[in-house]
Amino acid sequence: MQFIDLMEQQKRIREKIDANITAVLDHGKYILGPEVQELEEKLAEFAGVKHAMGCSSGTDALLLALMAHGVGPGDAVFTTPFTFIATAEVISLIGAVPVFVDADPATFNLDAKQLKNAVNALKTGSGDYPLPAVCGDTRLTPKGIIPVDMFGLPADYTAVESVAQENGLFVIEDGAQSFGGEYQGKKACSLADVGCTSFYPAKPLGCYGDGGMCFTDSDSLAGAIRSLTVHGQGGDKYDNVRIGINGRLDSIQAAVLLAKFEIFSEEINLRRQAADRYSEGIDDSAGVVTPFVPEGSASAWAQYSILAKDEKHRADIQAKLKGNGIPTVIYYPGALHLQPAFESLGYSEGAFPKCEELTARIFSLPMHPYITPDEQEEVVTVINAGV
Numbered sequence: 001m002q003f004i005d006l007m008e009q010q011k012r013i014r015e016k017i018d019a020n021i022t023a024v025l026d027h028g029k030y031i032l033g034p035e036v037q038e039l040e041e042k043l044a045e046f047a048g049v050k051h052a053m054g055c056s057s058g059t060d061a062l063l064l065a066l067m068a069h070g071v072g073p074g075d076a077v078f079t080t081p082f083t084f085i086a087t088a089e090v091i092s093l094i095g096a097v098p099v100f101v102d103a104d105p106a107t108f109n110l111d112a113k114q115l116k117n118a119v120n121a122l123k124t125g126s127g128d129y130p131l132p133a134v135c136g137d138t139r140l141t142p143k144g145i146i147p148v149d150m151f152g153l154p155a156d157y158t159a160v161e162s163v164a165q166e167n168g169l170f171v172i173e174d175g176a177q178s179f180g181g182e183y184q185g186k187k188a189c190s191l192a193d194v195g196c197t198s199f200y201p202a203k204p205l206g207c208y209g210d211g212g213m214c215f216t217d218s219d220s221l222a223g224a225i226r227s228l229t230v231h232g233q234g235g236d237k238y239d240n241v242r243i244g245i246n247g248r249l250d251s252i253q254a255a256v257l258l259a260k261f262e263i264f265s266e267e268i269n270l271r272r273q274a275a276d277r278y279s280e281g282i283d284d285s286a287g288v289v290t291p292f293v294p295e296g297s298a299s300a301w302a303q304y305s306i307l308a309k310d311e312k313h314r315a316d317i318q319a320k321l322k323g324n325g326i327p328t329v330i331y332y333p334g335a336l337h338l339q340p341a342f343e344s345l346g347y348s349e350g351a352f353p354k355c356e357e358l359t360a361r362i363f364s365l366p367m368h369p370y371i372t373p374d375e376q377e378e379v380v381t382v383i384n385a386g387v
């Protein structure tokens, strides 16, 4: 059994992918060819936003969104420690300071209730919430918030937005895992000032290399991101109006994505059905917690992640599944505030207990649109048998 099977999908659309790549080889516009614009238009319409800007990866999408907001040294950006390193890495990369807010153990997303406490603690200099060490002697300016749509489930944007508005903060949606998800009638990547997604091959909509996209309704942010993607380009190629990066999406990757996008909605439905089968199949008596999806939300099911009782229970279940030929993966085994890369922030163990507990209990089961009910039955049977 495979954890993520990309081959089944390719078999379905191989001819279309070949034809789309061949078209790029024929016209030769490898950079910013017509495929990029066509993809941007289609995905903007799908997400329900005015502008979509292709870029080189999900990480660069986040970086570009921060750059477009003018974030730099002396600024603080709030995010969750329960995420992939890229979310917080880009904040440090442009010289700002990531300020972590613990995760909600039910949704695995940033806890909007604690966000308020963290913002207040930073603004007043009180010790009411664990803050980075640098906050002791430097006054940071709170600038923005990056909630993450963990495993495909959108964060609680209504609650996040109310804290953002009260404090004049921007919100960037890390929708790297959630393209195709929904929140209160709106699509993922349309839920903040800028939405960012990733086309890394294993994401719900993946290409055959690296790629990403920024989404926004704001004309000015869209203009800034587009310019930043091409070295801060102004009116013409050799007019440079700001410091940017080389962060474009390749025509060939856009060509692959156009072929995959044709079956994307169907694949999201298949993922939902697979998630439902797991949730219905796994018994309460198995002692694991299956994913919670709040009313009005829909996950893109990038991963189907469950909680064991504790670290040992998790190791035992994983070993038993492995013995039955069933692969599992731990996303994420380490909380970001305890990573050596963020040592200078001075966070200690226990700062974010919910996140730390998640890293000890969580693991993900095989999930992709083409997993069969029989395969899922095998997984469920092993889990329900207990350890």
Ligand SMILES: *Cc1c(COP(=O)(O)O)cnc(C)c1O
Pocket (backbone or CB within 6 Å): 057, 058, 059, 060, 083, 084, 086, 087, 148, 174, 176, 177, 198, 199, 200, 210, 211, 212
């Ligand atoms: C995958 C991922 C990213 C980074 O995307 P890349 O395309 O690999 O750069 C950022 N944030 C989260 C939550 C991710 O899962």
